Amino acid sequence: xxxxxxLLLSLSFLFCYFSGKAQEMTRVRQTIADLSxxxxxxxxxxxxxxxLAANYLQKQYAAIGLKSFQPNYKQPFTLPVNxxxxxxxxxxxxxxxxxxxxxxxxxxxxxxxxxxxxxxIDTLILQDVxxxxxxxxxxxxxxxxxxxxxxxxxxxSLPEPFQPQLKSVAAxxxxxxxxxxxxxxxxxxxxxxxxxxxxxxxxKKAKKITFAVDxxxxxxxxxxxxxxxxxxxxxxxxxxxxxxxxxxxxHQGKDLYFPGAHDNGSGTAMLLELxxxxxxxxxxxxxxxxxxAFAGEEAGLVGSRYYTEHPxxxxxxxxxxxxxDLMSTGEEGLMVVNGSVxxxxxxxxxxxxxQHQYLPQLKSRGKAANSDHxxxxxxxxxxxxFYTLGSTTTxxxxxxxxxxxxPLTKFKEVMALIQTFIKAL
Numbered sequence: 223x224x225x226x227x228x229l230l231l232s233l234s235f236l237f238c239y240f241s242g243k244a245q246e247m248t249r250v251r252q253t254i255a256d257l258s259x260x261x262x263x264x265x266x267x268x269x270x271x272x273x274l275a276a277n278y279l280q281k282q283y284a285a286i287g288l289k290s291f292q293p294n295y296k297q298p299f300t301l302p303v304n305x306x307x308x309x310x311x312x313x314x315x316x317x318x319x320x321x322x323x324x325x326x327x328x329x330x331x332x333x334x335x336x337x338x339x340x341x342x343i344d345t346l347i348l349q350d351v352x353x354x355x356x357x358x359x360x361x362x363x364x365x366x367x368x369x370x371x372x373x374x375x376x377x378x379s380l381p382e383p384f385q386p387q388l389k390s391v392a393a394x395x396x397x398x399x400x401x402x403x404x405x406x407x408x409x410x411x412x413x414x415x416x417x418x419x420x421x422x423x424x425x426k427k428a429k430k431i432t433f434a435v436d437x438x439x440x441x442x443x444x445x446x447x448x449x450x451x452x453x454x455x456x457x458x459x460x461x462x463x464x465x466x467x468x469x470x471x472x473h474q475g476k477d478l479y480f481p482g483a484h485d486n487g488s489g490t491a492m493l494l495e496l497x498x499x500x501x502x503x504x505x506x507x508x509x510x511x512x513x514x515a516f517a518g519e520e521a522g523l524v525g526s527r528y529y530t531e532h533p534x535x536x537x538x539x540x541x542x543x544x545x546x547d548l549m550s551t552g553e554e555g556l557m558v559v560n561g562s563v564x565x566x567x568x569x570x571x572x573x574x575x576x577q578h579q580y581l582p583q584l585k586s587r588g589k590a591a592n593s594d595h596x597x598x599x600x601x602x603x604x605x606x607x608f609y610t611l612g613s614t615t616t617x618x619x620x621x622x623x624x625x626x627x628x629p630l631t632k633f634k635e636v637m638a639l640i641q642t643f644i645k646a647l
Contacts, residue, residue: 258481266472288450302409310475324423328416335434338392467519489546526594545595552632554612561586
């Protein structure tokens with residue numbers, strides 16, 4: 223009877239454990255779905271999507287019980303951003319192209335609407351003086367310049383005598399080789415409408431373009447980081463920092479938005495789950511743990527750079543920083559940016575992963591300015607940037623980066639590795 227009773231207790235424990243983990247992943251999926259829902263407007267700058275997401279995170283922080291360095295967990299800052307709202311339309315010879323599938327606006331597009339005749343750019347104007355002179359004599363006022371993506375920067379960099387000609391065009395079409403279009407964010411604006419069209423969607427011998435695109439450049443758009451912390455029980459003045467960017471690309475036009483589930487709803491959801499874990503009394507860490515959700519990452523790491531220039535506690539008090547981005551896969555392991563910069567910490571991470579068999583492999587990279595860890599490590603803060611490896615089901619900077627497509631293959635294992643690593647620091 224005693225053995226039977228012990229077996230029942232063990233089975234009961236296992237049931238509760240796995241039931242808890244299942245509920246945890248249900249909550250993770252709901253968080254990602256919330257962050258990537260149409261109501262969040264792609265967590266970008268059109269329709270204040272970033273502020274809507276920040277308010278969502280503020281409520282989550284408060285419900286978890288995180289402490290705040292300043293009112294409402296928010297650290298405001300400003301950034302320049304080209305906002306694309308309302309109209310986005312393109313027709314070629316009377317055929318409407320599909321936004322997000324056949325074409326996108328260039329992130330730095332100017333605003334405009336109208337029509338024009340196709341003017342295919344002779345790339346010789348970029349090298350040949352005589353051809354360039356001929357280009358200067360053409361009236362381009364009702365023309366739509368068409369240029370291959372590989373030549374766009376050369377066109378924009380033409381010397382001053384060519385600039386009035388470029389500014390007089392109706393619009394510019396940039397032919398993209400594909401296979402897919404990818405959106406971006408820019409903090410400047412071209413003097414003409416610019417649209418990127420997939421090569422396979424561009425008809426042969428195109429003659430007439432009809433277009434409309436709305437864009438406004440805000441030089442001092444107000445956004446915010448969302449920051450909270452759990453006080454440590456032994457060394458409260460020393461911090462481990464968990465970061466993830468919550469912003470994404472937002473809208474292009476009224477109807478097209480970028481959900482940003484993989485990038486970076488997944489990393490933001492993991493940050494919240496780690497905050498929930500450490501906020502529980504039985505998991506109170508020895509060191510304080512700060513949770514920093516950054517805006518402006520897609521616009522050039524603006525939020526995290528601002529933080530390093532205006533820290534809420536001394537950067538020298540950071541024992542280690544872990545930045546989470548693209549956390550949806552993992553069947554092929556985890557990439558550790560800065561792994562070769564901090565070899566002792568990477569060796570510890572490798573040892574823990576091998577000991578517990580969390581992930582099939584950890585790969586190491588050197589320094590890279592590709593996410594929010596960068597300006598911290600440039601200021602001497604020991605930092606890793608984690609992103610998961612594997613799966614072609616996830617999209618990147620694309621309207622199909624949706625919550626229901628994410629496998630979350632090793633989400634729990636990456637979290638467990640992080641918790642084990644923090645405990646071993």
